[in-house]
Amino acid sequence: MKKISIILISYNRGYEIEKTIKSIVNQKYKNLELIIIDGGSSDNTQEIVGKYKDYITQFISEPDDGIYNALNKGLEKI
Helix, strand or coil, X not given: XXXXXXXXXXXXXXXXXXXXXXXXXXXXXXXXXXXXXXXXXXXXXXXXXXXCHHHCCEEEECCCCCHHHHHHHHHHCC
């Protein structure tokens, strides 16, 4: 099975991120890599991500220069 890498970028989206992570975790295809790039959120994003740390390959939470910068950070981790 080939590995599929999923890059999830987020900023202050704690109210949505858990639903997204659960959706990824519940996939039947199990060779998944989940990389979460967070722009340094000030909400409960980090707490929620911590609940799923066993399923997350990498988590980076730091300020970035926007969506494309965050996506490029994720691509560098693959």
